[in-house]
Amino acid sequence: MEFLPINRDEMLQRGWQQPDFIYVSGDAYVDHPSFGAAIITRMLEAHGYKVVMLSQPNWKKNDEFLQFGEPRLGFLISSGNIDSMVNHYSVSKRRRDKDSYTDEGAMGKRPDRATIVYSKKVRELFPNSAIILGGIEASLRRLAHYDYWDDKIRPSILLDAQADMVLYGMGETSIIELAEALDGGLNIKDITYIRGSVYQTNTLDTLFEHVVLPTFEEIKNDKRKYAESFKIQHENHDALNATILVEPYKNCYVVQNTPSLPLSTKEMDFAYSLPYMRKFHPRYKYIPAIEEVKFSVISNRGCFGSCSFCALTAHQGRIIQSRSKESIVNEVKKITEYDDFKGYIHDVGGPTANFYHPSCDKQLKVGTCKHKECLHPKPCPNLKVDHKDYLEILRACRKLPKIKKVFVRSGIRYDYLMHDKDDTFFKELVEHHISGQLKVAPEHVSNKVLDVMGKCNFELYDSFTKKYERLNKEANKNQFLVPYLMSSHPGCDLQDAVELACYLKRIRHTPQQVQDFYPTPSTLSTCMYYTGIDPLTGKKVYVEKNSHEKLLQRALMQYSYPKNYDLVYEALKKANRLDLVGNNNKCLIPPIYNKQQTQKRGVEHGKSRKR
Known part of the structure; x- marks a missing residue:
């Protein structure tokens, strides 16, 4: 090689x-x-x-x-x-x-x-x-x-x-x-x-079945036209039921053909069996991005979670494509032969680790539903929840010689996990595949915001944390949950941000890093951010664009930090929640800034419980 x-x-x-x-x-x-x-x-x-x-x-x-x-x-x-x-x-x-x-x-x-x-x-x-x-x-x-x-x-x-x-x-x-x-x-x-x-083309004479989108000039000057165009594009991401899309410009047309067909397992296996060096070129001293992936294995692609802020639907599609157990195990065997391999597989997963099969049987024949999601707002009656094959892959990998641990570090969809009536995978995940902490993405606690995000309701996440804590106790493990949370997403106002801060106070967790919503091209959330409209429903959506107001939402997530005291106080006053300023256990900050007291509170609130 x-x-x-x-x-x-x-x-x-x-x-x-x-x-x-x-x-x-x-x-x-x-x-x-x-x-x-x-x-x-x-x-x-x-x-x-x-x-x-x-x-x-x-x-x-x-x-x-x-x-x-x-x-x-x-x-x-x-x-x-x-x-x-x-x-x-x-x-x-x-x-x-x-x-x-x-x-x-x-x-x-x-x-x-x-x-x-x-x-x-x-x-x-x-x-x-x-x-x-x-x-x-x-x-x-x-x-x-x-x-x-x-x-x-x-x-x-x-x-x-x-x-x-x-x-x-x-x-x-x-x-x-x-x-x-x-x-x-x-x-x-x-x-x-x-x-x-x-x-690009100057004529549509060779096209038969196609949909003409609003013109570039229209969407540039009319946010409702932009939302209309986005909705059509969103409904045509699936390779099996998409239509050719045409976007008119003043002097030409831009034509988007239908997406590539999902790869078969055989095709996926071939692509990942090629003679990769699995390292950066020797001309370089060190490429930081190699760190997490060098000893990781990709098992699948695609995602039917359909979070509003994620571009995976537009890029990889909703139909899950997976590699065979043999292909994955063979790659793990190759990894174990590297001189610097220490016995730890950092990850076996993909965009969503525990999505290994298409969400329902019909998808490979007729494609995904254009007007319905698999998990949101409630799981589809046709949703297949099955972790057996993915679990068999993890079991096979951890039995290999030279393997000490096989971790799952790519995203776990806790809602999909909770819909599984068989707890076997959850139990083995806790017992064998967590490196001290499991990262999950509830994103928020306000059901109003979660609905805009395309996420399940918070009550399911709360049930998940309790079950995770129980399974850890049964396995005699001391492993933590690290929740990914987001501020300033479309639909989120100051009241919602305060609700999130109160939840963080309740679980005694202070996020070390705070994720603000980042509007990137081709996501549903970015369309809402720009237009103030949910393109799928046509309804208006609250969007916070003021940089200072966004800073207030961000500060509330780290309310115990001394440097955030003034911002948190301002946020609570604006939200009419000064009841959360005081010295009792429900309050977020004390009534008067005291450096020594606030630093002590910051240490206490920074301690994370298992859940």
Whole structure:
């Protein structure tokens, strides 16, 4: 096994005079199946194509882009594993000081809007080459979208980047189909039929069944039109029942073909069996992002949880696709042979670890429901709740030689877990697969807010915490729950934030990190944030956009911190909840700021109970 060529000398050493594809990435080169670039390039390699990697090129100079010459088939361009704007900026739009996907965490090795910048540079230097965009940044910007950082509607990234095509979603099948079409002599402008692709055209004469979205000008000037467009897109994420979507612009149309079909287990197994090095290229000293995934295994993709603030539905779809037990166990065996392996598998999971099968039998025949969710507001009567196969995989992995522990660190859907009438998986999860603390995502405690979030009601989470505590006692374990909670999500006002603070007081938990809602492209919550409308119902939604008011919500989640005293007092006064200022056990803060007293309270409230 070896890495793909990263410069001209390495390409020539392989005897190549010209690559078929140049893959331009905003990430450092890490050849691990948790990195999209690795999967796409290894898939192409497995089908006989010559691919070179151009990782984090200096976009202000031409030399690195020119070193390989012009590729025979085209350029593949991605910002990397993470959206470049999310990578660079916090929700308060402050510049971050660390990039986990760059050598030694250095910031500044990729530009803002990396996909657009790289694509324009390539178009300038190679005006006749095919340019194909992919990855999360392009996938979620494939049609016109609200951009939080510019605070405006931006057109499809296809137009902004001057590219020929976007391959959205998980691109294993679409990239091979495209490569074969290009290899067969078709011009990129004539390849308009590939699932999971977006292209530009001047005529709709070749289209039959399609839906025309509101025009770019309409959605740019009318928030209700934006919400209308979003709803149509949201209802057409499923590969089996989606329709081709057309977005009109002044001088052209942007056409989104239906999504790629879900991968079969055999196809998933093949993609993850390719000869990955499972490490970063030796040109680098250390890539921080490798830490959690190096000894982790991906078992599935897709998610039917459909949280409003998550982009997975738009990117991977709702139908779960899974690898076989044999494929996963074989990968774990390979991991145990690495010299630096210490006996711990950090994770066996995916976007949601305990989603291993489609949520119901009909999905693989007719697709997911367009107007109904699997878990929200209540579990669908057709929902299949079954952890048996996933549990068998975990059991098989932990029996392997050299394995000390197999952890589950990717998300567990506690609501799905609670709907399982068989407690076997829950018990074994507690006994064998938690590394001291289990991270779960209730997100909030207000049922009003949870409903907007697309999450189950809080009472179910409360029942889960009690059951978790009981199972830990029965297993003689001292393991904690770490709840992910979010402030300032659409639908959340100051009263809801106070309710959350009171809950944190009750369970004696102070979050060390607080997550503010971050409006990212293509999520339902971002549409609500921008429009103030729930696009699925047409009803108005309260949205807090004032930066100071958002700060008050955030401070309430860390009410015991001395630095937050004034903010918490202000929040309680505005919420007409000064009954929570005092010295009794129900109060959040004392009536008068006393540094020594408040610091003591902060220590006490920072102690987490098991639940």
